[in-house]
Amino acid sequence: MGAAQAVDLPPAATPAALAQLDATVERVRQQFDVPGVAIAIVKDGEVVLERGYGVREIGRPGPVQADTLFAIASNTKAFTATALNLLAEDGKLKMDDRVIDHLPWFRMSDAYVTGEMRVRDLLSHRSGLGLGAGDLLFWPTTTYSNEEVVRRLAKVPLKGGFRDRYAYDNILYAVAQQVIETVSGQSFDAFLQQRIFDKVGMDGTRYNADHLQPGDTPAVGHAKYDYTDLRTVAPLTWSNAAGAGGIYSSAHDMAKWMNVQLAEGKLADGTPLFSAKTQQQMWQMQIPQVVPTPAVPALQAARPNFAGYAEGWSLSDYRGQKLVWHTGGWPGQVSRLTLVPEQKLGVVVLTNQESGAAFNAITMSVLDAYLQAPATDWVAAYAAAVAKSQEKADESWQKHVAARDARSRPSLPLSGYAGTYRDAWYGDVSIEHKGGKLRLRFGRTAALVGTMTHWQHDTFIVRWDDRSLNADAFVNFSLDPDGKVREMRMQAVSSLTDFSFDFQDLLLLPVTD
Numbered sequence: 001m002g003a004a005q006a007v008d009l010p011p012a013a014t015p016a017a018l019a020q021l022d023a024t025v026e027r028v029r030q031q032f033d034v035p036g037v038a039i040a041i042v043k044d045g046e047v048v049l050e051r052g053y054g055v056r057e058i059g060r061p062g063p064v065q066a067d068t069l070f071a072i073a074s075n076t077k078a079f080t081a082t083a084l085n086l087l088a089e090d091g092k093l094k095m096d097d098r099v100i101d102h103l104p105w106f107r108m109s110d111a112y113v114t115g116e117m118r119v120r121d122l123l124s125h126r127s128g129l130g131l132g133a134g135d136l137l138f139w140p141t142t143t144y145s146n147e148e149v150v151r152r153l154a155k156v157p158l159k160g161g162f163r164d165r166y167a168y169d170n171i172l173y174a175v176a177q178q179v180i181e182t183v184s185g186q187s188f189d190a191f192l193q194q195r196i197f198d199k200v201g202m203d204g205t206r207y208n209a210d211h212l213q214p215g216d217t218p219a220v221g222h223a224k225y226d227y228t229d230l231r232t233v234a235p236l237t238w239s240n241a242a243g244a245g246g247i248y249s250s251a252h253d254m255a256k257w258m259n260v261q262l263a264e265g266k267l268a269d270g271t272p273l274f275s276a277k278t279q280q281q282m283w284q285m286q287i288p289q290v291v292p293t294p295a296v297p298a299l300q301a302a303r304p305n306f307a308g309y310a311e312g313w314s315l316s317d318y319r320g321q322k323l324v325w326h327t328g329g330w331p332g333q334v335s336r337l338t339l340v341p342e343q344k345l346g347v348v349v350l351t352n353q354e355s356g357a358a359f360n361a362i363t364m365s366v367l368d369a370y371l372q373a374p375a376t377d378w379v380a381a382y383a384a385a386v387a388k389s390q391e392k393a394d395e396s397w398q399k400h401v402a403a404r405d406a407r408s409r410p411s412l413p414l415s416g417y418a419g420t421y422r423d424a425w426y427g428d429v430s431i432e433h434k435g436g437k438l439r440l441r442f443g444r445t446a447a448l449v450g451t452m453t454h455w456q457h458d459t460f461i462v463r464w465d466d467r468s469l470n471a472d473a474f475v476n477f478s479l480d481p482d483g484k485v486r487e488m489r490m491q492a493v494s495s496l497t498d499f500s501f502d503f504q505d506l507l508l509l510p511v512t513d
Helices: 016-032 073-089 111-116 146-155 171-184 188-200 251-262 276-282 297-302 356-371 378-403
Strands: 036-043 046-054 222-225 229-232 307-309 314-318 321-330 333-340 345-351 419-423 427-434 437-442 449-456 459-464 473-479 485-492
Touching (some): 016 036, 016 046, 016 356, 036 251, 073 171, 073 276, 073 333, 251 345
Antiparallel strands (some): 314 321, 473 485
């Protein structure tokens, strides 16, 4: 275990139950196969603990420490929300301004939504877009610029009514990035550095993987290739959707960020980063969420009475306490930051593996220690939830297998499916017939290239060359009366595939000269 730069208060200031934290984290690492974890806990304005566990990369001795950098992914959203609110405090915009007041060329796929979309709406997941809509414009890494991503939003379909219901998206945070740059006259990375990182004292925090500096010791992400084999993955960079996720930070720096949040915007020296009124606004619910039934009975104690989304923050409750929190998901790295405002308590868990169960089990164990909750084995509870998820995915696959007509053949020779297909918002996807095989390639996404194998009738499965993606997809062709391909549709094969692979939203039409 690497524990450099560990910080602890005297035992009297720490709940007795927290003494089991080291053992809990090691159980988590073993149970969920997580190479490295970094944790920071703050209470009443002080750092109770900041510590690293395990290694930055499997097979190498470098330990995770308090200053080890991790991709915090969607925990970036709170920084984006803060940036917009700082501009509002500067008088350069209002949170209820129309987006088109600042970006006249901004368009949604519906004219009414275009005209009524407010700056605050960009942060609240209530636009009518579907879950993860448009994510393929930047996930995995694409060659589109931030402006190109935002312009392509005009063709991304809406799935619900405007401000009707919650559906998590990333792409509107890419729009927020454009607004910040346009209004401030600065690049987004310069704004974050000068107005937030430097003021908070987050000296080790970086804008994204491309901004890592000599001497930085970032954690390396890990994924289960084909859901089984734990290996390293290359870093992902989201310069074109940086407002949604991309910041690299450490437990040490995130402890400072949590203390500013819990102090209603005050910095360590007592000066304001933002006002208490702004803090209240950022934590005010903008859209309610459905509270789902727990996946397994063991998680019943964690079920909130309410849930909703504010501005870059999730809201819920636990044992009578309001929680302000967020998670971050990234290829190879996931995290969670949780604040309990009434207790002046904050905990952040950064990991270098794709296991939300890991950060949840650790977070809930820390909350229980401070809230003097009845003992719950959160490691076992989340392990049961993981097993349930895998069981559901297996059942779903078996249904596909049972419905398959394995004796069927494609309607066309393989060459009949080859060609270029175009989706209105993503762009071009090509299929090449070579060596008796079909190869599918996304034109602006280097990682999305794979071999297609026949499944049944005019449906194939594309298996990506990069097996860390865990995003193989069905590819279904519809034919016109003359036996030519009319359109191509896709959907993820596994229910475990990350929602950012929004293949189901593509409508790929043959490109004809």
